[in-house]
Amino acid sequence: MFDWLERQAPKLVLAPSFAAMLLFVYGFIGWTAWVSLTKSRLLPKYEIDGFGQYERLFNAPRWDVAIENLAIFGILFIGVSMALGLLLAILLDQRIRAEGALRTIYLYPMALSMIVTGTAWKWILNPGLGIEAMVKGWGFDTFTFGWLVDPDMAIYTVVIAGVWQASGFVMALFLAGLRSVDSEIIKAAQVDGIPTTRIYTAIIIPSMAPIFLSAFIVLAHLAIKSFDLVIALTGGGPGYATDLPATYMYAMAFSRGDLGQAASSAMIMMMIVFAVVVPYLYSELRTRK
Amino acid sequence: MARAVTTNRKVVSTVFGWAIAILIFFPILWTILTSFKTEAEAIASPPSFLVFDWTLENYSTVQERSDYFLHFMNSVILSLGSTVLGLLIAIPAAWSMAFVPAKRTKDVLMWMLSTKMLPPVGVLVPIYLIFRDIGLLDTRLGLVIVLTLINLPIIIWMLFTYFREIPGDILEAARMDGASLRDEIIHVLTPMAVPGIASTLLLNVILAWNEAFWTLNLTAANAAPLTAFIASYSSPEGLFYAKLSAASTMAIAPILILGWFSQKQLVRGLTFGAVK
Numbered sequence: 368m369f370d371w372l373e374r375q376a377p378k379l380v381l382a383p384s385f386a387a388m389l390l391f392v393y394g395f396i397g398w399t400a401w402v403s404l405t406k407s408r409l410l411p412k413y414e415i416d417g418f419g420q421y422e423r424l425f426n427a428p429r430w431d432v433a434i435e436n437l438a439i440f441g442i443l444f445i446g447v448s449m450a451l452g453l454l455l456a457i458l459l460d461q462r463i464r465a466e467g468a469l470r471t472i473y474l475y476p477m478a479l480s481m482i483v484t485g486t487a488w489k490w491i492l493n494p495g496l497g498i499e500a501m502v503k504g505w506g507f508d509t510f511t512f513g514w515l516v517d518p519d520m521a522i523y524t525v526v527i528a529g530v531w532q533a534s535g536f537v538m539a540l541f542l543a544g545l546r547s548v549d550s551e552i553i554k555a556a557q558v559d560g561i562p563t564t565r566i567y568t569a570i571i572i573p574s575m576a577p578i579f580l581s582a583f584i585v586l587a588h589l590a591i592k593s594f595d596l597v598i599a600l601t602g603g604g605p606g607y608a609t610d611l612p613a614t615y616m617y618a619m620a621f622s623r624g625d626l627g628q629a630a631s632s633a634m635i636m637m638m639i640v641f642a643v644v645v646p647y648l649y650s651e652l653r654t655r656k
Numbered sequence: 657m658a659r660a661v662t663t664n665r666k667v668v669s670t671v672f673g674w675a676i677a678i679l680i681f682f683p684i685l686w687t688i689l690t691s692f693k694t695e696a697e698a699i700a701s702p703p704s705f706l707v708f709d710w711t712l713e714n715y716s717t718v719q720e721r722s723d724y725f726l727h728f729m730n731s732v733i734l735s736l737g738s739t740v741l742g743l744l745i746a747i748p749a750a751w752s753m754a755f756v757p758a759k760r761t762k763d764v765l766m767w768m769l770s771t772k773m774l775p776p777v778g779v780l781v782p783i784y785l786i787f788r789d790i791g792l793l794d795t796r797l798g799l800v801i802v803l804t805l806i807n808l809p810i811i812i813w814m815l816f817t818y819f820r821e822i823p824g825d826i827l828e829a830a831r832m833d834g835a836s837l838r839d840e841i842i843h844v845l846t847p848m849a850v851p852g853i854a855s856t857l858l859l860n861v862i863l864a865w866n867e868a869f870w871t872l873n874l875t876a877a878n879a880a881p882l883t884a885f886i887a888s889y890s891s892p893e894g895l896f897y898a899k900l901s902a903a904s905t906m907a908i909a910p911i912l913i914l915g916w917f918s919q920k921q922l923v924r925g926l927t928f929g930a931v932k
Contacts, residue, residue, distance in 0.1 A: 373837055377756035380748030384768070384808060387745070391805050392771045395779035402781070411785065455676065461669040471919045472677040475684060477926050478915050479908050480866035482883045486904040487683035490690070490897055496699055504702030535680065539923055543931040581930070588773040595868045598887060613869075616777045621873070626781060633777045644773050648766055 396637065403630035411626055420631040429607050430632065433615040436522050437639075440611065441590040443526045444533070448586055449579070451530065452537025457567065459538065460545045470542070473535030481532060485599025488528050489515075492600070515601065518608035525596050525609055532596075533589065537582050544578035545571065580647065587643045591636060612636045684908065690901035691715070698898040714902035722885070724903060731881035731907070733796055734871070735864035738803035739857055742811045745804070747853065750815035751845070755827065765816060772809040776869050787874060794876045802874065803864045810928065811860055817929035818852025858918055859925030862911055882907040 372379075406416045424430050455473060459466055476484065491497040494513035502510040514520035548571050556566050594613040601609040603618065610618070612632060620629035690698050692710045718724045753761045783802065784793070792798030822845070830844045868883040875884050886903050915922045923931050 376837070377752035377758070380752050381764075383745050384749040384812060385764070387805055387808060388768060388771055391779065392774065395782045396774075398782040399778055411781075458669055458673055458676070461666060463666060463670040463673050467919055469673050469677050470923060471915060472681055474923060474926055475912065475915065476680065478862055478866075478911055478922060479684070480868055480883050482868045482872075482887045483866075483904045483907045484683055484687070486886070486897070486900050487687040487690075490686065490698075491683060496703070500702055531680065531683070536926060539927050539931050543927070584773075592775045594777075598868070598872070613775060613777050616780075617873070620781055620784070629777075629781055633775070633781070636775045637778045640774055644770060648770055651766065 399630045399633050402626060403634045405627060407626040407630070409624040409626070420627040421635075424628060424631045424635070427628075429610060430615060432607055433610040433612050433632075436525075436609060436611055437591065439522055440526055440529070440593065441587065443523075444529045444590050445583060445586045447526070447530045448533040448537050449582060451534040452582070453541050453572075455534060455538035456541035456545055459542055470535075470539060473538050475535070476532040477536040481528070481595040482599045484532075485528070485596075488524075488531075488600055492524050492527075516605055518605050521601055521605060521609045525593075525600055525611075528600055529590075529593070529596050533586060537586070540578055540582050541575065544575040548574055584644065584647050588640055591640050591643070612639075684912070687901045687904050687908070690897055691905040693898050693901075695896055695898045698901070714898045715906075718899050718902050722889070724885070724906070727880055727882050727885040728906060730796060730879055731865055731883075734799050734803060734867075734879075734881050735861045737796070737800040738807065738864045739811075739860040741800060741804045742808055742860060743815075743853065743857065746808060746811040746815055746856075747849075750812050750819055751841075751849075753812075754816050754819035754822070755824065765813065768809040769813050772806075776806065780869075780873060784873065793874060794879045796879045799871060799874060799879055799881075802870050803867060806867075806870065807860055807863055810863065811856055814856040814859060814925065814929055815852060818855065819849060821852075822848045855918075855921035855925055858914065858921050862914075862922075862925070865911060 401413070401415075402411050403420050404415050404417065405412045406414070406419065459469060459473075463469070492512070492515040493499075494511065494516060497512075499510060499512040502512070514524045552570060553566060556570060561569075592613060593611050594617070597603055597609055597611055597614050603610045603614045607615075607618075613636065616629050616632045616636070619625045619632060689705070691714055692712070693704075693708050694711060694713070697704055697708045753765060787793045787798050792801075826844060826848075827840060830840050835844065865881075866883065867881075868887060871881050871884040872887055875881075880888070882903070886900065886907060889900055889903060
């Protein structure tokens with residue numbers, strides 16, 4: 368009996384984690400999928416009704432805004448964070464003093480809750496306080512910076528805060544990548560008199576392709592899940608101008624009493640994540656075998 | 657990229673690096689400074705930087721009005737509780753995957769990690785309804801359970817990356833000397849695993865401390881930790897920047913301090929083991 372236990376121990380100790388995730392992920396996603404096919408409003412109903420909720424979702428102007436915002440936010444957030452992260456990594460790679468301290472400071476925004484750091488951002492972006500007041504104080508009386516309250520521009524303030532939060536994280540990933548590039552190759556290139564910029568663009572950056580992919584995946588799924596950022600900065604406003612899918616879902620479930628819409632929007636978000644993550648996982652698993 | 661850098665360029669890079677650090681740190685610094693201002697000074701235009709009447713008034717007002725300490729304790733209990741519970745479940749799992757890998761261990765691990773990428777909204781509504789029906793809404797116990805479950809994949813992954821670095825030869829040597837499974841775990845594995853467990857603990861405390869999605873959705877007045885409290889603080893009372901900053905400062909201070917004294921673990925943890 369004890370022998371059997373000892374042989375099975377590795378599997379047995381894995382079982383609770385496995386079961387918890389199985390239930391948590393598939394059980395509850397299954398429930399959400401089911402409800403998204405019903406006429407649930409304030410309370411869940413369980414009679415299947417077809418794809419009516421999805422039809423309503425795709426016809427809802429507010430959902431269009433959320434998806435459009437996700438596109439704007441996603442592209443800018445990923446693009447700018449990666450560009451800045453790479454530049455910061457190259458900067459820190461110059462063997463500068465107190466690199467460890469700098470790296471930690473760059474990473475602090477990622478270690479803190481956006482809900483909390485949002486307090487300062489609301490002040491910085493507030494027209495009449497923050498940046499606008501500061502620049503006006505320097506004598507530029509006509510300067511205005513009211514993106515936070517401008518329905519067309521508010522989503523870009525979310526991008527700014529998001530980039531602030533994530534750049535240091537991307538930097539840390541890229542810095543590790545830069546350090547792992549074979550220094551012999553670089554020395555050889557330097558001996559050959561190849562200029563530094565060319566060494567970066569032709570040798571170092573191409574060899575970091577896998578890290579670019581990982582960073583992209585992490586940022587992409589962060590963008591799709593983004594919730595704190597919007598809640599902290601704009602609460603989805605003005606109106607619903609800065610809604611993202613997650614805040615749309617939140618509004619439907621908790622303030623509109625529309626579970627069916629909440630469930631169907633959650634399913635669409637899930638599909639978007641799958642579309643990004645599954646090809647990546649697939650390629651990861653294939654290359655490892 | 658190891659190479660010689662001329663002194664001149666080094667100075668320029670250093671200056672530049674610190675300038676950016678100040679820029680990045682500014683919102684955090686500003687929150688801390690504002691927490692010591694009066695409400696009038698907090699919204700003064702142009703803003704005062706260091707020259708103002710420093711006051712601790714905001715801290716006492718926030719405490720009086722909304723029992724801030726309760727929310728602070730909630731944060732502590734939720735992050736420590738979910739971390740300890742998570743570690744209890746995850747340590748055996750990660751141990752098994754690192755030292756007794758099966759054919760599909762890598763796949764299982766990737767699958768576990770991939771679940772962390774799914775948006776939590778996908779499972780929010782059913783959990784909300786279940787919690788409402790069994791009376792776990794707005795309770796610490798309920799949140800500890802949820803936070804444990806959502807961070808479990810990360811905990812297992814982090815522990816796995818640390819455990820993998822423990823040389824397997826040592827275990828074999830212990831086994832050759834006739835050590836039982838129990839001895840192996842207590843006398844050989846545990847001492848070597850402690851640093852990895854400690855770093856994972858740090859990471860998870862930070863993740864749970866910052867968690868806003870679940871805490872905001874599943875709590876009200878009783879079990880709300882700092883994040884949920886701060887998110888709700890601005891709306892009913894209008895924006896009181898100084899008081900809000902006082903509450904925020906108390907929420908970020910533990911992480912700033914903890915992070916500063918364990919920089920290596922912080923970097924490795926936040927990058928999920930990618931940066932050693």
